[in-house]
Every structure is written in C-alpha cells, then in structure tokens.
Amino acid sequence: MSQASTELIRISGHAGTVPGAGINREFQVCKLVDTTTCIGCKACEVACLEWNGYPFTETTFDNTYQTMPETAWNYWNLIKFNEHEREDGSMMLLMRKDQCMHCEDPGCLAACPADAAIVQYANGIVDFQEANCIGCGYCMTGCPFNIPKFSPKARKVFKCTLCNDRVSQGLEPACIKACPTGCLHFGTKSEMKELAQTRADQLREVSGFADAGVYDPPGVSGTHVIYVLHDAKNPELYGGLPKDPHIPYSVRLWKGPLKWLGNFAMIGGIVGLAWHYMRFGPKKEESIPADDRKPL
C-alpha cells in the first residue's frame, strides 16, 4: 500500500513513457482451501494454535474425526469432517477447513456498536481489535458463518485474524505454511481465483466431478477465503457451509431503516414537546370554588 502512494504518474521533461506505468498492483489477499486435496491431518489446526499462542483445551468428542463441534474463541481453525453417501452408494469423507471467511461485506462489522472493535484492511482482512471490543456479541448475530466466538472469561469476542500479524510482514498465514498436501494456498485474490478455477475445471473434466466449482459467495460481495468443492451446488454438505450467505435481513433492517426511523422519532418527539410547550404552555392549578372546599 505504501508503494501505491509513491507510484509515478507523470514525469516532467521526460522522454518516453513513465517507468512502471501500466503495472497493475494487487493488494487484495486470499486464502484458497482446496477441499478435494485435504487429507484431514489437522496440521493447520495445530499451526493456528501454536502461532496464536493458545493451549489446547478440553473438547467434546462426537464420534467423528472432528476435533470439536464448532470453532471456539481460542480455536479458530477447525476441519469439519462430513461423511457423504454418493448416488452410487459409495462413501466420501468431505473435509473442509472452517475459519473466518474475511467477507468483503462483513456482517460482524455491520452489526458491531463499539468504535473500532472490528476493522477491515484494504488487503481484505477483517480483524477484531479486542482492546475496543465490549463483548456485546452483536457480531455473532451479524455473521452468516457462525465464526465469532465469545470468551466468558475475557468477556470479548475472538476469531481468525488471517494471520494479519504475519501477512503484514510478508509471511503467509500459519495454516498455509503447515499444510503438507498443498491444499492450502495463499496469494492475491485474482491469482487464487484463477488457481481455484483451474482446479475446478480439472475436477469437472478429468476427475468426473460434474458439479465441482469455486465457493466465493456473491451475497457477501465475495470472501478472502475461497473453497474448491467437489459439489459446489451443495455447500451445506461440507459442515453447514451456507449456500447463499449474506448479512441477515434483520441486521440490515436494524442498522438501516429502523435506526433512521428511531432517530427521527426521538428527535421529532423532543421537537414536538418543545413546540407544544411554546404553543400551549404549562397547566396551572386553579383555585377551588368555595363549595368544593367545604365538607358535606
């Protein structure tokens, strides 16, 4: 980003073109998760814990390979294991690395009332600033992916940072670095989209997955974590990945028309009462007629 501001546009007294003109710099980062080559080793889960400094804690065993039922405030990266029976009767083990999707249009940020508790960087990373978080949990209502998790002890909400601390230093996220099969990729959004598309084409044309495709949901204006799925028409099969995620309508209604209606009513009410006072003035007690003062 800092280079962008010093990019040359015009040069005085210069023969020929401006050096560097026409170069297209890309700042939007993206994580690509190819579910078709994931082996469920959980190296990404361990790397996430290690890098972010959270110890492993007790969990719930639900008779699957899955570490815990869903991500936790101190467990941001979870491979969801789903057994899927195909039409021909054969079984597939669908494995999807679940984490924050880093939406282009983040519902958590839209719902958050605390000043600067959630920020979105120009590279696409949506990050929680816990110092500013008040722990209200509105982000948990705004998120269509069930990602932000509340820590009762800290009384704050946590989630995957897309290793913002690493990415800002030119490193790839910890989960990417740990992946042994190369099913995780990290790069610019357009590179990752292209790579994902190539892989999806390969799955359709060579591997016989007619419905293979890329998951980059338009309902949240795209995400900075994208998936390659064997069956892009049924993302729900992959541990409840929503088919058409978007900011909930109630959150939009609440933060949009309801807010303006409420503000208008409150200000209008105060103005109306002031107008009433100036127009009609106070009600004063009257003196009691003599008859009404006497006892019967």
Add this chain to the structure above:
Amino acid sequence: MSTIDTVPRSPEATPFDEELIPRYTLLERGNHWFGALTYIYCLMTGLAFWTPYLYWLAAVVGGGPAARFWHPWFGLFFAASYFLMSLHWVKDMAIDGDDRVWAEKIDSYIKNDDDKLPPVGRFNWGQKLFFWGMVFSTILLVLSGIVLWYTEAVPWSFHILRYAVILIHASVAMITIGLFLIHVYMSTILELGSFGTMIHGTCTRAWAWTFHRKWYYQVTGRTSRPE
C-alpha cells in the same frame, strides 16, 4: 358526573383542615426514583449501543465493556422496580368508562382546555396508558434482553432467534423512549406541581382539585359534587 356521586369515601380520607393531601407514600416515591435512575442508565447505555454518534454516552458511565456488563443488570433492576410499582398502582390504573370519555376528548387536554374534560381519578387516561405501555414494554425488553445477554448460548440452529431479538429489543426500547420523553415533559414543566408531588409525596388541595378531581372528592371525603 354520575360516577362522582358513587365514589366511596376513602378510609384514609384527609382531614379538611389540612392544605396538603398525601399522594404517594415514601416507598412509592423511593421506588419511582430507583426505577427512574435504572431506566436512565439503560437509556444512556442503550443509546450508546444504538448509534456511534452516541457511543460517548458509554464513556460517561465507565466505558463500553462496563456498559455492556451492567446494562442487563440495570434492566433487571428496572424490571424489579416496575414490578413493585405495578403492585402499588395496578388497581388505580384500571381503565374505566370515564377514562374512555376522557380519551375521546384528549384533544382538549392537549390544548390545555381541561374544563371540557370529565373529572379524573388518581391517574388520568394518559398516565394509565404510560403505565400499561411500560408494563408490556418491560416484559418484552426483559425477554429479548435475556437472549441478547447470552447470545453465545443460543445454538446456531436457532440463530433466527438472535435475528428476532435484536429487532424486538430495539423497537420496544424506542417505544419506551417515546413514553419516557412524554412522561418527563408532562411531569416536570407541563403540569406544574407534579414533580414536587413525587418528591414530597403530597399535593395541594388546589392541585388535586384541578387535575384529579374525582380523586380529590374521594380522598377528602366528599361523596357528591354540588351543581
């Protein structure tokens, strides 16, 4: 007015030689102000969560996290206070035939044309509307508030509940703010003498005669009104 003829003499009827009539007991007043303070706390912190332009209100009461922590508790304190108020006043808040006549002529009340209104009991129709509005609002605010308090405990399969409660809580809070504004306006600067009544617990005979005539006849032991 026929109803006045049938008003029974209150056992606590005020002797006629006293200028001041008791209107609210010490407990009624103390509880009213406890409810007022807890409501104002919830109002300030709630408005802080409502809009970024009023987020500074949270700083006034100790910062955002403190506001988030105490808002539900103060909401419960307010609900408890309101429950006690209901015990005090629910009988006097029943809406009767005279109130319906009064409500039809509310235009005269708004225009300070009070002579055209039927005599009023301990509370007028507007006060009763305020009371019942707050009763139902408080119930809805507590129910939706408990869900908001423990959002993380709502399973993901019920997340539609999360969507519903944010709308209910905000909308009902707006209704109470409307009621609150009118209540504060009328009891401080519009109907002179009302504010002091809630402080001292007594009103003057003239005040009672002017604004709550049916009640005045009742507590002063008058059983009929001379024509």
